[in-house]
Amino acid sequence: MFRLFALLCFGVTCDTVATRNFRMPVNNRPIIGILTQEVDETVMQPFGNSYIPATYVKYLESGGSRVVPIRLNQSEAEYEKIFKSINGMLYIGGAANLVTSDYAKAARVFFQLALKANKMGNYFPLWGTCMGFQLLTVMVAGENLLSNTTAENLALPLNLTEEAHSSHMFKDFPANLLKAISHEPLTGNFHHYGVTETAFRGDEKLSQFFSILSTNVAENGAVFVSTMEGKQYPFYGVQWHPEVNRFQWHPKKQFPHSSNAVRVSSLLAEFFVNEARKSSHHFASPEDEASALIYSYTPVYTANVTSYEQCYFF
Ligand SMILES: *[C@@H]1O[C@H](CO)[C@@H](O)[C@H](O)[C@H]1NC(C)=O
Ligand SMILES: *[C@@H]1O[C@H](CO)[C@@H](O)[C@H](O)[C@H]1NC(C)=O
Ligand SMILES: *[C@@H]1O[C@H](CO)[C@@H](O)[C@H](O)[C@H]1NC(C)=O
Ligand SMILES: *[C@@H]1O[C@H](CO)[C@@H](O)[C@H](O)[C@H]1NC(C)=O
Secondary structure, eight states, X not given: OHXXXXXXXXXSXXXXXXXXXXXXXXOSSOEEEEEOEEOOSGGGGGGOSEEEEHHHHHHHXXXXXXXXXXXXXXXXXXXXXXXXXXXXXXXXXXXXXXXXXXXXXXXXXXXXXHHHHHHXXXXXXXXXXTHHHHHHHHXXXXXXXXXXXXXXXXXXXXXXXXXXXXXXXXXXXXXXXXXXHHHSOOEEEEEEEEOBHHHHHHOHHHHHHEEEEEEEEOTTSOXXXXXXXXXXXXXXXXXXXXXXXXXXXXXXXXXXXXXXXHHHHHHHHHHHHHHHTTOOOOOSSHHHHHHHSXXXXXXXXXXXXXXXXXXXXX
């Protein structure tokens, strides 16, 4: 055991990080998987069957991670092999059925693998943005608790809960930025559905699994959960879009671009990549790693047909 540890440290790094439950060597070459999503908008259909907005890739790269796109419709054995090769996973926003889509099916496979791994002390973080947040609630609750919480093209401050101040997600935020995120519209919302605070707190599975870190008020007055983190597991969800603050520019969209908005986006990207540094999963060989990374794909210009400047298609 000691020998193995020494070998892992040699030539890489001998730092250790305190994870939630144990200490392990830091992986300073993290790779995060992004699950692709089926193309639903007809404007994107000419380009491919599935896609990832380049925004999410840039977001993770900005925190010091590399990205592997994960295609839909693969076997569980293939997904397990990928799972053992990557250090975390991000579920993107978009539009797909949360139970029956190929996206949801693949997401569930990774969710179960991550749950099992973390239970055994094999640290593996998950992040869900917007629809990815919604998907996490469906997978944890085992049912769809979403209702109309429309906040479409609306930048809002967060109403932070008391738990936010002792949370993992916000622990590296300086006091002045926590104050700014509570008062300035730094979080872009682009959703029709969400989980109300009442539905969330009323569901035993959800409220035992996740702490609510912030809430917001929807256009119809409903109070919805906007940020959450796992109590025991490194699973994180935002109903809003931290990545747009730095990487999307459509002039008709309320993408927050102030310097505080940029800092919020940077700190959360760094936070999640730091979580991935606690995972020691790796590809079987440098060749396998190179062929899986997103670098061999070229993003396509889509600003003329969507509010994403660039997307990867598969
Ligand atoms: C996945 O497989 C289904 C059923 O064969 C097919 O309809 C769908 O287009 C495939 N999805 C992708 C993204 O290729
Ligand atoms: C923020 O949430 C608290 C309860 O957590 C509530 O009492 C308060 O009214 C909310 N403020 C806003 C501006 O929504
Ligand atoms: C949600 O509520 C808003 C405001 O009441 C309404 O305008 C909208 O049509 C509703 N959306 C859905 C999907 O039901
Ligand atoms: C949008 O731009 C792409 C890339 O330049 C081009 O292939 C496509 O035809 C354009 N679509 C429209 C509707 O202008």
